[in-house]
Amino acid sequence: xxxxxxxxxxxxxxxxxxxxxxxxxxxxxxxxxxxxxxxxxxxxxxxxxxxxxxxxxxxxxxxxxxxxxxxxxxxxxxxxxxxxxxxxxxxxxxxxxxxxxxxxxxxxx
Amino acid sequence: xxxxxxxxxxxxxxxxxxxxxxxxxxxxxxxxxxxxxxxxxxxxxxxxxxxxxxxxxxxxxxxxxxxxxxxxxxxxxxxxxxxxxx
Amino acid sequence: xxxxxxxxxxxxxxxxxxxxxxxxxxxxxxxxxxxxxxxxxxxxxxxxxxxxxxxxxxxxxxxxxxxxxxxxxxxxxxxxxxxxxxxxxxxxxxxxxxxxxxxxxxxxxxxxxxxxxxxxxxxxxxxxxxxxxxxxxxxxxxxxxxxxxxxxxxxxxxxx
Amino acid sequence: xxxxxxxxxxxxxxxxxxxxxxxxxxxxxxxxxxxxxxxxxxxxxxxxxxxxxxxxxxxxxxxxxxxxxxxxxxxxxxxxxxxxxxxxxxxxxxxxxxxxxxxxxxxxxxxxxxxxxxxxxxxxxxxxxxxxxxxxxxxxxxxxxxxxxxxxxxxxxxxxxxxxxxxxxxxxxxxxxxxxxxxxxxxxxxxxxxxxxxxxxxxxxxxxxxxxxxxxxxxxxxxxxxxxxxxxxxxxxxxxxxxxxxxx
Numbered sequence: 067x068x069x070x071x072x073x074x075x076x077x078x079x080x081x082x083x084x085x086x087x088x089x090x091x092x093x094x095x096x097x098x099x100x101x102x103x104x105x106x107x108x109x110x111x112x113x114x115x116x117x118x119x120x121x122x123x124x125x126x127x128x129x130x131x132x133x134x135x136x137x138x139x140x141x142x143x144x145x146x147x148x149x150x151x152x153x154x155x156x157x158x159x160x161x162x163x164x165x166x167x168x169x170x171x172x173x174x175x
Numbered sequence: 176x177x178x179x180x181x182x183x184x185x186x187x188x189x190x191x192x193x194x195x196x197x198x199x200x201x202x203x204x205x206x207x208x209x210x211x212x213x214x215x216x217x218x219x220x221x222x223x224x225x226x227x228x229x230x231x232x233x234x235x236x237x238x239x240x241x242x243x244x245x246x247x248x249x250x251x252x253x254x255x256x257x258x259x260x261x
Numbered sequence: 262x263x264x265x266x267x268x269x270x271x272x273x274x275x276x277x278x279x280x281x282x283x284x285x286x287x288x289x290x291x292x293x294x295x296x297x298x299x300x301x302x303x304x305x306x307x308x309x310x311x312x313x314x315x316x317x318x319x320x321x322x323x324x325x326x327x328x329x330x331x332x333x334x335x336x337x338x339x340x341x342x343x344x345x346x347x348x349x350x351x352x353x354x355x356x357x358x359x360x361x362x363x364x365x366x367x368x369x370x371x372x373x374x375x376x377x378x379x380x381x382x383x384x385x386x387x388x389x390x391x392x393x394x395x396x397x398x399x400x401x402x403x404x405x406x407x408x409x410x411x412x413x414x415x416x417x418x419x420x421x
Numbered sequence: 422x423x424x425x426x427x428x429x430x431x432x433x434x435x436x437x438x439x440x441x442x443x444x445x446x447x448x449x450x451x452x453x454x455x456x457x458x459x460x461x462x463x464x465x466x467x468x469x470x471x472x473x474x475x476x477x478x479x480x481x482x483x484x485x486x487x488x489x490x491x492x493x494x495x496x497x498x499x500x501x502x503x504x505x506x507x508x509x510x511x512x513x514x515x516x517x518x519x520x521x522x523x524x525x526x527x528x529x530x531x532x533x534x535x536x537x538x539x540x541x542x543x544x545x546x547x548x549x550x551x552x553x554x555x556x557x558x559x560x561x562x563x564x565x566x567x568x569x570x571x572x573x574x575x576x577x578x579x580x581x582x583x584x585x586x587x588x589x590x591x592x593x594x595x596x597x598x599x600x601x602x603x604x605x606x607x608x609x610x611x612x613x614x615x616x617x618x619x620x621x622x623x624x625x626x627x628x629x630x631x632x633x634x635x636x637x638x639x640x641x642x643x644x645x646x647x648x649x650x651x652x653x654x655x656x657x658x659x660x661x662x663x664x665x666x667x668x669x
Contacts, residue, residue: 072177079184082215086191088342089208096392100380101338102211108335113218117225127233130277140374141543142247147382149251150203255534274553284635304545367542384538
C-alpha cells in the first residue's frame with residue numbers, strides 16, 4: 067500500500083512538473099492552455115489517488131476534490147480560450163479558422 | 176525522503192508557471208499560468224494534509240480550488256469585455 | 262421530480278464533505294431540504310428512473326476510456342514539450358454532435374478538452390468549436406470522426 | 422542594473438530569513454519557552470469554574486467554552502459582542518453601496534459578450550458544490566477552521582458565479598433583505614436571551630456537550646450560522662447592486 071501510494075504521488079509530481087514545463091515552453095497561447103489543463107488535471111488526479119492510498123478513510127473528501135477539478139478545470143480553460151480568441155492576435159501559423167464568421171458580431175449591445 | 180522528492184517536483188512546476196507569469200507577452204498568457212499555478216497549489220495543499228496527517232487541510236484545498244476557479248472565470252470575462260470590442 | 266434531483270445532488274455533496282456519521286446525515290438532510298426549496302428553480306437538475314443504469318454505464322465504460330485518453334494526451338504533451346520541432350498545423354474547426362441534453366454536451370466538451378491535441382472553445386446548438394493542434398480532415402464530418410467519435414458513442418448510450 | 426540590484430537584495434533578504442529560521446535566534450522552539458515569564462498565571466490558567474484539566478478532543482465534557490479551535494472560542498464566545506459590531510460594519514458598508522447605486526427601476530447589466538455555453542451549464546453543476554461548501558463551513562464553525570465569515574463569503578461567491586454565467590440572472594433581492602434582517606435580529610435575540618437567563622449579554626446558556634461532536638458548544642454553532650447567513654446575504658446584495666443599472 068505504501069509503495070503504491072508513493073508511486074502515484076511521484077507520478078503526480080512528474081505531471082505537475084510537465085504542466086509547468088508545458089506552460090513555459092509551448093509557442094502560443096492556445097498550446098499553453100492545452101498543455102497546462104491536461105497535465106495539471108492528470109497530475110492532481112494521480113497525486114490525490116496516491117494520498118487516498120496512504121489514508122483510506124479520507125476518500126469521500128478527496129472524491130469531491132477530484133470531481134471539482136475534473137469539472138472546473140476544462141470549463142475554466144474553455145472560457146479562457148474564448149477570451150483569448152476574442153481579445154488577442156491569432157497565432158500566425160493557423161491552417162484553418164472556421165470561427166471567424168461565428169464570433170465576428172457576437173456583441174450584446 | 177519521498178515527500179522531499181514530490182515537493183521538489185511540484186516546486187519546479189510552480190517555478191516554471193511563475194516564470195511564464197512574469198514573462199507572458201499577453202494578459203491571457205498570464206491568466207493561463209495563474210490557472211495552472213492554482214491547480215498545482217491545490218495538489219500541494221493536499222500533500223501537506225498527507226505530511227501533517229490532518230484532514231482539515233483538505234477543506235482548505237476545496238476552498239482554495241473554488242476561489243481559484245472563480246478567479247479564472249472573472250479574469251477571463253474581464254479580458255473578453257475589455258479587449259473584445261476591437 | 263426537479264426537487265428530488267436537487268435534493269439528491271445537495272445531499273450527496275454534503276455526505277462527501279462531512280463523512281458518513283449519523284449526526285451529519287440528519288443535519289445534512291435538513292440543510293439539503295431547506296436549500297432545495299430555495300434554489301431548485303435556478304439550477305434545474307434533471308433525473309429519471311434510468312439513473313442507476315446510466316451511472317453504472319458511466320462508471321464502467323466511460324471513465325476507463327476517459328482515463329486512457331487523458332494519459333495518452335499527457336504523453337502527447339510530454340513529447341511535444343521535450344522536442345519542440347514536431348511539425349504542427351494548428352487550426353480552429355467546427356464539429357457536429359448528435360447529443361441533445363445540455364449536460365451531455367458539457368461532458369462531451371470537457372472530454373474533448375482533455376483528449377490529445379484538442380481544446381473546445383465554445384458550443385452553439387449542436388456545433389462545437391474546437392482548437393486543434395493537428396488539423397486532420399477538411400470537412401466537418403471528417404473532423405467529427407477524428408475528434409469526438411469515441412466519446413460520442415459512449416455518451417450516446419449514457420444520455421440516450 | 423536596477424533589476425540586478427533588486428535580485429541581489431531579494432537573495433540577501435531570503436538568505437537572512439532562512440538563517441534566522443534555522444538557528445532559532447529570533448523565536449524559541451515550540452514547547453521550550455516558559456509562558457510564565459511573559460504572562461501572569463491568572464491569564465494562563467483562566468477558567469471561571471476552576472477546572473484546569475487538559476482538554477481531550479472527543480472526551481472532555483462540560484467545558485467553559487467548547488469549540489474545538491481557539492479562534493472560534495474567542496470570536497464567537499468570549500468576544501461575541503465584538504463580532505456583533507463587525508457584522509454591523511459590514512451591514513453599514515452594504516447599506517452605503519445600496520444608497521449610492523440603488524435606484525427604483527433596475528435592470529441586469531448586460532456583459533459585453535454573452536457567456537460561453539460551457540460556463541452557463543457548468544456553473545449550474547458547480548453552484549451546488551460551492552453553495553454546499555459554504556453552508557458546511559458555516560455549520561461546522563465550531564469544529565473546523567472557517568466559520569461564519571468565510572462560509573458566508575462562499576455562499577456569496579456561488580451567487581457571483583451565477584451572475585457571471587448567466588446574463589439574465591437576478592436574485593430575489595427582497596428575500597435576501599428579509600434574510601439579512603432576520604439573521605441580525607436573531608443574533609441580538611440570542612444575546613438578550615443570554616442576558617435574561619445567565620445575567621450577561623451573549624452568555625452561553627445552552628449545554629456545551631462533548632468537545633468535537635457536531636451537536637455541542639451551545640450557542641456557538643447557531644451564532645455562526647446566523648453570521649454566515651448575514652454575511653452571505655449582505656455580500657450578495659453588494660454584488661447585485663454593482664451588476665445592475667437603472668432601466669432606460
